[in-house]
Amino acid sequence: MNNNWKMDTDSDLEKKLKQLSPVNCSVRLEERVGKSLDREVSIFEKGKWCYVASVLSFAAGAVLGFFMVQNVGFDEMDGLGHEVTTVTSSKTVGNDFEDATFATVLADEQSDFIPMRATGYLYEIKDEGVVFLDGVNPAREIYLNYLEVVEWRDHESNMTVRMTSPKQELRVVPINTF
Amino acid sequence: MPEILPNGNWNEWFEKYGPKMLLYARQKTPSLADAEDVVQEAFVRFWKSPAQYRPEPHVYLFVLVRRVAIDQGRSRIRRKKREERAENWTENPPLFIDSMEEEENHRMIQESIEKLPEEQKEVLVLKIWGELTLSQIGRTLEISQNTAASRYRYALQNLRKNLA
Incomplete structure (x- = not known):
């Protein structure tokens, strides 16, 4: 142990500890996080488009149904x-x-x-x-x-x-x- | 649907908080691989969470790391994987960035921290490297501020004793 690591008080120790920097995350971990976030976004986008498609199909069906009823007539x-x-x-x-x-x-x-x-x-x-x-x-x-x-x-x-x-x-x- | 990718670039957030999250996760997991799993899941959850859940984003990040680490510990499948990994784990990788002249000191610090009781270790990491206040640590760990303060004090005392 070096002399500069001898600490008399808690605050000395705190100061020394704060000088230590945690190791960086690996590139692999960063890539994994990036991929997970991409997947989350794609699920969200997919869900959004499915919703839009459902609404559009429903609207198209309603319009089609309306025209058919108009053509045939309830009578x-x-x-x-x-x-x-x-x-x-x-x-x-x-x-x-x-x-x-x-x-x-x-x-x-x-x-x-x-x-x-x-x-x-x-x-x-x-x-x-x-x-x-x-x-x-x-x-x-x-x-x-x-x-x-x-x-x-x-x-x-x-x-x-x-x-x-x-x-x-x-x-x-x-x-x-x- | 939760709000996704609300503010800024995730890389910037990850660069800033990733190492701190990883350091904390490593106090709660038996291996680096498990800690990386925890950080990945916690960060993804954080990033896709609605803004109202994170008035204090840096505190919420540590809350998520803790929760995910607890979930991971409970999972039988993950436990099995972890045991397999632990069998192959021959060396404990460093927690801190080393310079040549400080390498020995850092190793001793790391060993001393690892000897601390679990509850003191996590308070120490959140205070020193997570840069949380004792009040924020209390909220993160679901303990009172006084308890957090006393654990921190004991952690420093024990660390000094170990390093003496």
């Missing part, structure tokens, strides 16, 4: 006694469409099915708990279960085709643990 929809055919998976169920696939019916040039309605019902939200992104950053896994209902109508035959399909969406939401 035309009443009292037509149309036959409702419910389709699950890709098969149609109904006398007129028996054994015909949904796609075939809609692709048929003779038929004149017009989209009438598209609705998504959120019926279940399942929280699957915490996962770690890249083994470090905590995030919550949330499953959203929807039922999507799309409806077409052929005005000539007064038939309605309704397709119901399940849809599952997984959202990974970064969480703060402080």
